[in-house]
Amino acid sequence: MKNTIMNQIRDKAIWLVLVVLFIAFAAANDKFVSANNLFTIARQVSMFGIAAVGMTFVILIGGIDLATGSIITLVNVVAAYLMVKMNFSIIAAIITSLMLATLIGSLNGFMVAKIKMPAIIATFATQIIFEGAAYIMSGGTPIYGFDPAFKMIGQGYVGPVPVPVIIMAITFAVGAFILNKTYFGRYFYAVGGNEEASRLSGIKVNSVKFMIYALSGFFAGLAGIVMLSRTNSAQPTAGKGFEFDVITCVVLGGVSVSGGYGKISNVIAGTLIIGILTNGMVLMNVSTYMQMVVKGIVLILAVGFDSIQNKSGLAKA
Amino acid sequence: MNEEYVLQLQHISKEYPGVQALKDVSLEVKKGEILALIGENGAGKSTLIKTCSGAVIPTSGKIIVNGKEFSSMSPQLAAENGIAIIYQEFNNVKGLSAAENLFLGNPIKNGILIDRKAMEKEAEKAFAQLNIKIDPKKLCGDLTVGYQQMVEIAKAIKQNARVLIMDEPSAPLTSAEVESMFKVCELLKSQGVSIIYISHRLDEIFRLSDRIVVLRDGEYIKTLITKDSHVDELIRLMVGRELTETYPARPDCIRHDETVLELQDVTGNGDTNISFKLHKGEVLGLGGLVGAGRTELAQMLFGAVEKTSGKIIFKGKEIHPRSPRQAIDAGIALVPEDRKRHGALLGVSVKNNINMAIYNRISKLSVINSKKELETANSYKTNLLIKTPSVNQLVRNLSGGNQQKVILGKWLAANSELIIFDEPTRGIDVGAKFEIYSLINNLVEQGKSILLISSEMEELMGMSDRIIVLAEGKMTGELKRESFDQNAIMRLASAV
Structure with missing residues (x-):
């Protein structure tokens, strides 16, 4: 009984934090609540949100993906390179770079699931490799000059709604669908909760892990495409440190870092909090470095809360 | 109070919610004897020895070590009073040398530095005392299971253990290793160390032990003098319970x-x-x-x-x-x-x-x-x-x-x-x-x-x-x- 009440609180608390944060920034700065600014926030968080779906899967099985940022950078550079230097059509460039992102995710999955490397090391290595690869490919300078139609993805609107927000919404919906309606979702929770019991229930644990890292790569790639379209220029450091924000969104959204517990709906709240926090701090002229300090503390609080939950949970069992 | 006993357990009971793991169990260990503790799975052997090491706190009963009375032990108390347990899973660090394992947690120091030479020398002495040859510089992980066990025993003796409790010590060993382990046990016995030997291999018990204590379903059943007893008697004592529980009947459907x-x-x-x-x-x-x-x-x-x-x-x-x-x-x-x-x-x-x-x-x-x-x-x-x-x-x-x-x-x-x-x-x-x-x-x-x-x-x-x-x-x-x-x-x- 106590357990259910605790879970209820845990489930809803994050939305309360979001509302409080929103009111606080609204009170502190009158520019914050303008329609213009709210859409800016929504556009800004869309990339986090898209990548957060893949990261949610990864963290649900008790893993971690540090390669997200460099996959984003690589996708920026590769898609730009294909369009500008090799005259690929927009569609062909997008598909090719998404395939590449998925392939890198699969490489992570292979190392973690088949070779049994610790996820933190395997994805750290790919992060470094592809960060370097992107830099080499771009020659260290931005690539730009795309077909104007490409801008639509990151800067366009459907009615009053920005296209990236629509893409994020679809991604979240797909993520929620996979988690709640398909058996893969059941497997993710099972594997995250207890790998050996999952294996003994007939789940191909290695295949599940492999797939999840591949998906995480794919969603990072999608976030990369949106970013490229927004900035309209491929920067050789476009995604640097991106995984940090994405991990914070997910953990803030109540996905347990030890695996097995979490919901997409709360990850949406976590993502919005990071968006509001970043935007609000910019409006209040908080320096980039101070923002880093604040975000780091937020991550500690989120993980700390999760660890305390786990500790009391274990004590009960 | 009898002075020849180094360890006495008196009326030890241990209750867990819904289960009585030990019921009023008493036993004595004499100086320099090998006492075998036997019983079926779940007879309470492990729980009993854990009360000696402090891993289990008895619900009631007394533990008397060298005349000193305790209502329960702690790992520190057990060590101070010369009780050591060799578990089936060794407590060694595979990446450290045999000598370093021997001094684990209590290294010989030279200022702030560890005096490896001195430790190796001491280790050599400790091994010699047991009549075994182990290169103290060798990593524990590179030693055979038998030698790893010897390092554990040497460590216990070095810490002045007077009662050595061994839980299924022969289980991971090859037959040649069992022989050398037996030799070490005999040697320790001659040096006045008492051993509580738990094993389900009855042949070993007959070869090694002086007396045998039989437990069944958490209860003390009997103490036997090894040389006067017989396998049949032991087996009868271990399993000889009344079959009381009823099982739901089923028709023959084979x-x-x-x-x-x-x-x-x-x-x-x-x-x-x-x-x-x-x-x-x-x-x-x-x-x-x-x-x-x-x-x-x-x-x-x-x-x-x-x-x-x-x-x-x-x-x-x-x-x-x-x-x-x-x-x-x-x-x-x-x-x-x-x-x-x-x-x-x-x-x-x-x-x-x-x-x-x-x-x-x-x-x-x-x-x-x-x-x-x-x-x-x-x-x-x-x-x-x-x-x-x-x-x-x-x-x-x-x-x-x-x-x-x-x-x-x-x-x-x-x-x-x-x-x-x-x-x-x-x-x-x-x-x-x-x-x-x-x-x-x-x-x-x-x-x-x-x-x-x-x-x-x-x-x-x-x-x-x-x-x-x-x-x-x-x-x-x-x-x-x-x-x-x-x-x-x-x-x-x-x-x-």
Whole structure:
């Protein structure tokens, strides 16, 4: 009984934090609540949100993906390179770079699931490799000059709604669908909760892990495409440190870092909090470095809360 | 008060919620003697020695060490008073040298630096005292299991242990290593060290010990002078309980003409040449002591570990289960021994647990047919009388017996025909036990076949149609229901 009440609180608390944060920034700065600014926030968080779906899967099985940022950078550079230097059509460039992102995710999955490397090391290595690869490919300078139609993805609107927000919404919906309606979702929770019991229930644990890292790569790639379209220029450091924000969104959204517990709906709240926090701090002229300090503390609080939950949970069992 | 005793346990009892692990057990250890402690699985041997080391706090009773009385021990107290335990799992650091392990936590220092030379010299002396040759510079991980054990013993003696408790010390050793371990034991004895020796290998006990204490079901049964006793007497004392518990009756539903499972010389995972047949509608019991290789056999049948040779013939066809998935799809299920770690997914709902093995069957294009999912869960909740307010309840919140039923529900949903139960009633209260037995009866009546691994002699004899006994990875015998006999089973399990 106590357990259910605790879970209820845990489930809803994050939305309360979001509302409080929103009111606080609204009170502190009158520019914050303008329609213009709210859409800016929504556009800004869309990339986090898209990548957060893949990261949610990864963290649900008790893993971690540090390669997200460099996959984003690589996708920026590769898609730009294909369009500008090799005259690929927009569609062909997008598909090719998404395939590449998925392939890198699969490489992570292979190392973690088949070779049994610790996820933190395997994805750290790919992060470094592809960060370097992107830099080499771009020659260290931005690539730009795309077909104007490409801008639509990151800067366009459907009615009053920005296209990236629509893409994020679809991604979240797909993520929620996979988690709640398909058996893969059941497997993710099972594997995250207890790998050996999952294996003994007939789940191909290695295949599940492999797939999840591949998906995480794919969603990072999608976030990369949106970013490229927004900035309209491929920067050789476009995604640097991106995984940090994405991990914070997910953990803030109540996905347990030890695996097995979490919901997409709360990850949406976590993502919005990071968006509001970043935007609000910019409006209040908080320096980039101070923002880093604040975000780091937020991550500690989120993980700390999760660890305390786990500790009391274990004590009960 | 007798001064010749270095360690006395008086009226030790230990209660856990719902279980009395030790009932008023008393024993004495004399200076320089080897006292064997024997009993079946679950007789309370481990719990008893853990009260000496401080790992278990007795509910009542006294522990007297060299005349000093304690109501309970702590690891520090035990060490200070010269009691050391050599567990089956060694407490060594494989990446450190033998000498460093000997001084673990208490190194010889030279200023702020560790004096490796001095430690190696001391280690050499300590090993020499035991008449063993170990290079103190060698990493513990590079030593054989036998030598690692010697390092543990040397460490205990170096810390002035006067009572050495050894828990199944011969289990991981080769026969040559056992011989050298015996020599060390004799040597220690001659130096006035007392040893409490726990083993289920009765031949060792007769060779090594001076006296034997027999425990059964947490109670002290008898102390014997080794040279005046006989194997038959020991076995009778270990198993000689009244068979009181009743088991639900079941009609004979064995289809002798239909062999569901046949093993031909199955070898691997510590087992050698296991061969037997299991008929449709039969409960075949697998008896033996802990470590006899029964769980290991189950793992091979279930594909959790691959066999190295031999044939598994299931429903007339040879199968090679390489993963649990393959075994499940063939129709084999395993209800594992460690329910919480290997059986139920505690953080997942009853509904999801029951459907976990069949999601691929109730889904189209990976989308779950949620109506079917709910129906399946509810039908097994009803049929198996799973007590839960809703199938959405997390399995963690269910009692042990109900968790076990959820696991069973998962396998019935998967249409399994052979269900392997590994200690199905461990940690389950009496009422729920009876329910599990009735469920097993229902299963064979429906034509399922059961392989029942149980360390509870009564349960094994009460539920099985036939019993096969394993000892140290080999089959030592087979008993038909009419010739079930505790002494006979124990004799086969002890391989004497």
